[in-house]
Amino acid sequence: MSTIHLQQLVKRFGPFTALKTMDLTIADGEFVALLGPSGCGKSTTMNMIAGMERPSEGRILFDGRDMAGVPMGRRGVGFVFQNYAIFTHLTVGQNLAYGLRATRRPVDEVNRRVSAMADLLQLTTMLDRPSAGLSVNILQRVAIGRSAVMEPSIFLLDEPLSNVDAAFRTVMRTELKALQRQFRQTMVYVTHDQLEAMTMADRIAVMDHGVLQQVGTPLEIYNDPDNLFVARFIGSPGMNLLQGQPVETATGLALDLGPLGQTPPLSAPQVAALRQAKADVVYGFRPELVALVPEGQGMAMPITFVERIGARTILHLGQGSASAKVVLENDAGLQTGQILHFAPLAHAVRLFEAASGIALKGA
Amino acid sequence: MKDDGAKLGFRLTLPAQVLVLFISVFPLLMQLYISLTDWSPLAGTSWTQAWAMWNTFANYIDLIYDHRLWSALGRTALVIGVCVPVEFLLGLGLATLFMDDFPGKRAAYSILIMPMMVVPAVAGYMFFMLFQSGGPINDILSNLIGHPITVAWLSDPNLALLAVMVADIWQWTPLMFLILLAGLAGVPEDQIRAATLLGAGPVQRFVTIVLPRMKTIIGIALAIRVIECFKIFDTLFIMTGGGPGVATETISVYIYKIATQDLIWGYVAAIALAILIVLSIACVWALKRMART
Numbered sequence: 001m002s003t004i005h006l007q008q009l010v011k012r013f014g015p016f017t018a019l020k021t022m023d024l025t026i027a028d029g030e031f032v033a034l035l036g037p038s039g040c041g042k043s044t045t046m047n048m049i050a051g052m053e054r055p056s057e058g059r060i061l062f063d064g065r066d067m068a069g070v071p072m073g074r075r076g077v078g079f080v081f082q083n084y085a086i087f088t089h090l091t092v093g094q095n096l097a098y099g100l101r102a103t104r105r106p107v108d109e110v111n112r113r114v115s116a117m118a119d120l121l122q123l124t125t126m127l128d129r130p131s132a133g134l135s136v137n138i139l140q141r142v143a144i145g146r147s148a149v150m151e152p153s154i155f156l157l158d159e160p161l162s163n164v165d166a167a168f169r170t171v172m173r174t175e176l177k178a179l180q181r182q183f184r185q186t187m188v189y190v191t192h193d194q195l196e197a198m199t200m201a202d203r204i205a206v207m208d209h210g211v212l213q214q215v216g217t218p219l220e221i222y223n224d225p226d227n228l229f230v231a232r233f234i235g236s237p238g239m240n241l242l243q244g245q246p247v248e249t250a251t252g253l254a255l256d257l258g259p260l261g262q263t264p265p266l267s268a269p270q271v272a273a274l275r276q277a278k279a280d281v282v283y284g285f286r287p288e289l290v291a292l293v294p295e296g297q298g299m300a301m302p303i304t305f306v307e308r309i310g311a312r313t314i315l316h317l318g319q320g321s322a323s324a325k326v327v328l329e330n331d332a333g334l335q336t337g338q339i340l341h342f343a344p345l346a347h348a349v350r351l352f353e354a355a356s357g358i359a360l361k362g363a
Numbered sequence: 364m365k366d367d368g369a370k371l372g373f374r375l376t377l378p379a380q381v382l383v384l385f386i387s388v389f390p391l392l393m394q395l396y397i398s399l400t401d402w403s404p405l406a407g408t409s410w411t412q413a414w415a416m417w418n419t420f421a422n423y424i425d426l427i428y429d430h431r432l433w434s435a436l437g438r439t440a441l442v443i444g445v446c447v448p449v450e451f452l453l454g455l456g457l458a459t460l461f462m463d464d465f466p467g468k469r470a471a472y473s474i475l476i477m478p479m480m481v482v483p484a485v486a487g488y489m490f491f492m493l494f495q496s497g498g499p500i501n502d503i504l505s506n507l508i509g510h511p512i513t514v515a516w517l518s519d520p521n522l523a524l525l526a527v528m529v530a531d532i533w534q535w536t537p538l539m540f541l542i543l544l545a546g547l548a549g550v551p552e553d554q555i556r557a558a559t560l561l562g563a564g565p566v567q568r569f570v571t572i573v574l575p576r577m578k579t580i581i582g583i584a585l586a587i588r589v590i591e592c593f594k595i596f597d598t599l600f601i602m603t604g605g606g607p608g609v610a611t612e613t614i615s616v617y618i619y620k621i622a623t624q625d626l627i628w629g630y631v632a633a634i635a636l637a638i639l640i641v642l643s644i645a646c647v648w649a650l651k652r653m654a655r656t
Binding site for chain 2: 050052071072073074077078079081083085087089090098099102103146147150
């Protein structure tokens with residue numbers, strides 16, 4: 001077990017900067033997901049932690065010890081590759097024993113640790129099977145076991161579920177989380193799938209274009225995005241974001257959303273933040289946290305498309321350049337072309353500065 | 364229905380079968396026939412009349428007691444035993460080197476594979492010149508050692524075979540290099556990284572990951588070179604003509620000499636057929652072994 005400190009980490013590939021000044025502290029035994037779209041620098045960060053890439057600037061510390069110049073074989077890092085990188089010319093047992101044999105552990109220790117690991121991962125009956133042609137869930141367990149048997153203090157997983165079909169992914173997610181609880185190791189998990197990050201991670205680091213956007217627990221990131229990117233990226237569908245100008249109403253300060261009408265009055269801390277910003281703002285709310293209201297109250301937008309996905313209905317709304325989505329548990333017979341009257345729940349409203357995209361969090 | 368299909372298939376492939384019969388089976392049968400006779404082009408009769416000189420297996424019994432044949436075979440085996448392993452190790456080393464980037468890699472690559480493109484007869488002539496007692500190789504050695512060297516490489520029975528082997532290694536290491544480079548490039552990068560992260564050093568990675576993954580391609584490379592080396596002729600013949608004496612007389616040179624000088628074609632046919640049979644059996648055995656592992 002080990003803490004990881006990334007300090008002012010920068011990675012450049014020629015003229016291209018893959019990672020711009022990243023600072024992140026990962027606590028001992030913590031499961032952190034690096035989440036972002038492809039090309040956001042998450043795999044680069046992971047490869048630098050593993051020692052496969054050298055940082056252009058900055059430091060990586062394990063338990064306070066600088067890792068610069070420590071080769072990847074000596075970092076005590078377990079790495080599960082996206083394609084598992086199983087040694088297909090060896091048996092399952094030989095795969096599990098590979099690291100122990102490579103580091104010349106005594107034979108009885110190798111046998112003891114391999115069989116313990118095989119027990120834990122339910123691979124005992126497979127030990128003598130050739131590893132070529134095994135199913136993905138077994139390959140995944142072999143890949144994890146092969147690293148875990150070395151008892152690394154840090155475990156890195158690079159999109160281990162991206163090759164798996166959707167139904168199986170659910171099973172494997174649960175399995176992975178259970179394994180992490182058993183091993184109690186510091187884990188860094190790279191993914192572009194927010195569902196994986198949300199369900200497994202203790203904390204999520206959201207990244208985009210080589211910049212760390214926000215670090216927090218899954219709920220913090222979902223409820224209080226730090227900026228417009230996180231607001232849009234997290235959640236499915238993402239947060240609704242509408243441009244607006246502050247306007248005084250009889251009931252208090254609200255936002256004028258142009259043809260969409262006015263928002264309900266803002267809460268006191270938001271008013272305070274808004275008065276400080278004095279700029280164009282973006283009004284954000286989760287599509288799930290919306291109430292239907294009578295005509296004349298709240299906002300009005302025509303329905304452009306109705307997406308029924310069983311338990312929920314997603315209404316696509318659009319007027320001019322503005323668009324929004326509303327998720328209802330019950331579609332109440334709504335049709336395309338109808339005008340939807342709705343208001344976001346007061347506690348669900350988030351404001352962002354339009355120019356910078358940064359959240360206006362109540363002081 | 365099915366039988367009809369088989370018949371139709373047979374009829375459709377008949378021209379090809381006749382062609383194969385003509386170009387491969389017929390010469391073999393002709394060779395077998397002549398090998399059972401004392402026929403020679405000097406006999407003055409057509410080969411079809413060779414039955415008049417029928418000697419059953421006398422040629423095959425003769426070859427068992429033919430010392431010149433056995434020493435030619437032994438010499439060929441020595442050439443294979445030295446050249447193929449040296450070419451393999453040099454090729455593997457170079458291929459490993461070329462997996463990493465270094466300045467001038469493309470130019471070095473072009474220069475390295477060039478010997479393979481040289482016509483063997485030309486290569487033979489090049490080395491014939493290089494190994495003259497007043498030639499560049501002696502000049503270089505003289506400069507290195509500091510006093511004049513005048514080794515008669517090609518006319519010293521103890522050194523001629525060495526000179527021939529050097530030429531063969533020069534010409535055919537590039538082929539090994541190319542095949543093994545392709546094999547190395549086929550080893551997945553992730554597996555090597557995974558092995559590194561598990562604590563394996565460069566030698567361990569090479570032995571436990573790279574070599575096992577290249578087993579088939581190494582087998583193919585060695586097989587190609589062993590078969591080719593067995594047939595070594597053109598370079599060697601131009602350099603030494605099989606001499607001095609019989610010092611570099613390999614199996615091909617021996618067959619060439621008895622076929623063109625002694626003109627005992629019945630015996631030549633017997634040797635060629637015997638070698639073909641032995642080599643075929645060895646090949647089948649080696650292929651079966653490779654398929655099993």
